[in-house]
Amino acid sequence: DGGITQSPKYLFRKEGQNVTLSCEQNLNHDAMYWYRQDPGQGLRLIYYSQIVNDFQKGDIAEGYSVSREKKESFPLTVTSAQKNPTAFYLCASSIFWRERGEDEQFFGPGTRLTVL
Amino acid sequence: SQELEQSPQSLIVQEGKNLTINCTSSKTLYGLYWYKQKYGEGLIFLMMLQKGGEEKSHEKITAKLDEKKQQSSLHITASQPSHAGIYLCGADMDSGNTPLVFGKGTRLSVIA
Numbered sequence: 001d002g003g004i005t006q007s008p009k010y011l012f013r014k015e016g017q018n019v020t021l022s023c024e025q026n027l028n029h030d031a032m033y034w035y036r037q038d039p040g041q042g043l044r045l046i047y048y049s050q051i052v053n054d055f056q057k058g059d060i061a062e063g064y065s066v067s068r069e070k071k072e073s074f075p076l077t078v079t080s081a082q083k084n085p086t087a088f089y090l091c092a093s094s095i096f097w098r099e100r101g102e103d104e105q106f107f108g109p110g111t112r113l114t115v116l
Numbered sequence: 117s118q119e120l121e122q123s124p125q126s127l128i129v130q131e132g133k134n135l136t137i138n139c140t141s142s143k144t145l146y147g148l149y150w151y152k153q154k155y156g157e158g159l160i161f162l163m164m165l166q167k168g169g170e171e172k173s174h175e176k177i178t179a180k181l182d183e184k185k186q187q188s189s190l191h192i193t194a195s196q197p198s199h200a201g202i203y204l205c206g207a208d209m210d211s212g213n214t215p216l217v218f219g220k221g222t223r224l225s226v227i228a
Contacts, residue, residue, distance in 0.1 A: 033215050042220035090158060105216055107158040
């Protein structure tokens with residue numbers, strides 16, 4: 001079955017530690033995205049990548065880093081510089097060269113990160 | 117500032133009642149997407165609207181995009197407990213291949 005997987009579903013880390021969230025897709029999508037969701041805030045874009053070996057900062061990139069070495073994978077590292085990392089993290093993917101207005105984004109199940 | 121405004125922020129309806137959720141932008145939208153999310157899970161795509169005046173329906177859910185392509189509504193007829201969740205609108209805000217912008221979501225509860 002085609003889709004997006006995120007692991008783990010729940011993640012705990014101690015303050016001051018870096019942690020990496022996994023996101024893998026087998027939809028052959030060029031573009032991948034990371035969002036953060038907090039209660040009452042909706043989805044906020046952290047980073048996105050439209051092609052392998054290239055990525056762009058989103059609205060709240062500070063304290064996060066990403067890599068895109070393979071088309072299928074877009075891991076997100078939450079660094080110790082991120083001041084309030086406890087949140088629900090969602091990964092998504094879509095085709096890149098889309099017709100205007102046809103950019104459905106497919107979402108993974110999410111990872112809930114809690115900093116202790 | 118929030119580019120997409122969703123209203124209401126939360127909604128509690130009795131089972132069987134109809135309801136409407138709105139999504140408004142100050143800019144013309146190139147595409148409007150409705151998603152549903154159950155708490156702690158990913159987003160499930162519902163419908164996409166692209167043309168001014170367009171209307172789509174799936175089962176008991178109808179989505180409309182106004183002629184100016186700045187406002188969309190999601191209408192649920194005869195609500196059921198399975199409709200409960202968070203509804204989010206996402207929009208393609210410009211002509212380039214940029215990520216969707218999302219509203220803050222509407223939390224819907226359906227009570228028996």
